[in-house]
Amino acid sequence: MLMNAAVVRLFGKPPVYEAFDIPTPTTPDEMLVDVVAAGLHPRTRSSANGSHYSSTGKLPMIPGFDGIGRDPDRELRYFILADTHLGSMAEQALIDPRRSVVLPADTDVLTVAAAMNPAMSSWIALRKRIAFEPGQSVLILGATGNAGQMAVQIAKRLGAGHVIAAGRDPERLAALTALGADTTISLAGDPATTDRSLGDAAAKVDVVIDYLWGVATERTMPAVLTHRADKGHPLTWIEIGSMAGLQITLPSAWLRSARLQLVGSGQGSVSAEEIAGELPALAAEISTGAYTIDAVATPLSQVEPTWNAPVAPGQRIVFVP
Ligand SMILES: NC(=O)c1ccc[n+]([C@@H]2O[C@H](COP(=O)([O-])OP(=O)(O)OC[C@H]3O[C@@H](n4cnc5c(N)ncnc54)[C@H](OP(=O)(O)O)[C@@H]3O)[C@@H](O)[C@H]2O)c1
Incomplete structure (x- = not known):
């Protein structure tokens, strides 16, 4: 048949x-x-x-x-x-x-x-992959995509105290405020300005939801790590997507310079x-x-x-x- x-x-x-x-x-x-x-x-x-x-x-x-x-x-x-x-x-x-x-x-x-599928990425990550607690602060990299947009709403729905949305498309980024983003950061502008904004906004962030990886993460990770208000405060970086590249170069110092925990979330890492x-x-x-x-x-x-x-x-x- x-x-x-x-x-x-x-x-x-x-x-x-x-x-x-x-x-x-x-x-x-x-x-x-x-x-x-x-x-x-x-x-x-x-x-x-x-x-x-x-x-x-x-x-x-x-x-x-x-x-x-x-x-x-x-x-x-x-x-x-x-x-x-x-x-x-x-x-x-x-x-x-x-x-x-x-x-x-x-x-x-x-x-x-x-x-x-786009909603499941952050729902599963925050509910099953890490011990997310209401009140924690979340940075979403790639918030202008479908999964990122959902992540803004889901993080808020699950009790996030502060949501920082970072992405390129200006219109989609601006629209995220109405969906619950407390702060938006453009990843499309001057790199130095972006790094400063990211560092300032993410100084106290608890969780990063990363849909980008590749060159985008190679840029944002050091910007976040070097601006930690308290380097000993736990930071959980959840790798979920790879829109900006499949690989990164990860200098060993990044793992030592702050209390960074790097995890992935998807089929396999969650049963x-x-x-x-x-x-x-x-x-x-x-x-x-x-x-x-x-x-x-x-x-x-x-x-x-x-x-x-x-x-x-x-x-x-x-x-x-
Ligand atoms: N692990 C899981 O459970 C799971 C589940 C669902 C999705 N995912 C993954 O998550 C990722 C996003 O999925 P999606 O459904 O949101 O896709 P999507 O709706 O197509 O959105 C992807 C967004 O990525 C952004 N982007 C692409 N290249 C970029 C770059 N070089 N730098 C910065 N931003 C870039 C674009 O935003 P701009 O318009 O702002 O440029 C685009 O809107 C994919 O890799 C997907 O496979 C994983």
Whole structure:
């Protein structure tokens, strides 16, 4: 039996919409769902070009590691897939119901499909990866992206005392104040001014949520460390994304000069069980409609021309089979 799917046959080439074998459940823990919506997240792109750390390297592959589907009882489920080459950008997908959550029938599927992944990054990091305490101060690097924007709101929702949002896009940065940012810092201006602003604002920061890494972190980390009001005060730096580069050079002195703890948060460093355990609360949170995301519904048949087409800041493509 065949279905239509987005299929990658060569890493580096956009997926092509074509017929593909419908996967068959082989264990009681597998369930076939009719996919309703699947977001095109940065990780989906890196998995599809073979560069994500969770990539199986297997070809042909169907991209998509999360989505919303209708189960055999016609209930809506948000699901996250295990590392697999049979992803969610298809008419049907094989899910593990233990890594899914049933959604109310009136769920806005486009919003939930677009928002769950970016929102989960900070939700999981602050609730499961570190011992975050209400009242603590949080700096978000890359706050102008979808995950960063969500992080501003989620940090506040989880009780952050002060949220500093740092990013490049001036309009998106300015809009973060209304979403809860107490301070905004442009990463686009004169580097010396940015470093001074970051240092001053982050002198007492407790937690950094870093979506950038690469050259951006190489610049911001020393700016923050050298301006610590109390070098012995703990600073937890959570690496979550790598929009500005996959690697950094980390001088040993940075680790000695302040009480810095560097951790990562994502699938692997947080267990599948812990992530699954957070899905109901996060899905309920997103369904309140309090989190803004610009979900752009796109027919899955348009996957090939859409894949590398430019996207306006803040937009998140959601493929609809
Ligand atoms: N580990 C996890 O659990 C997890 C979960 C979700 C996402 N992530 C990761 O988090 C990152 C962000 O995801 P997202 O959904 O927010 O993506 P997104 O909506 O595409 O936003 C990415 C933002 O990164 C900024 N950016 C890109 N290159 C930059 C650079 N060189 N310097 C400074 N800013 C730069 C851009 O902001 P400007 O418009 O201001 O330039 C862009 O809006 C990705 O790496 C993603 O894989 C990780």
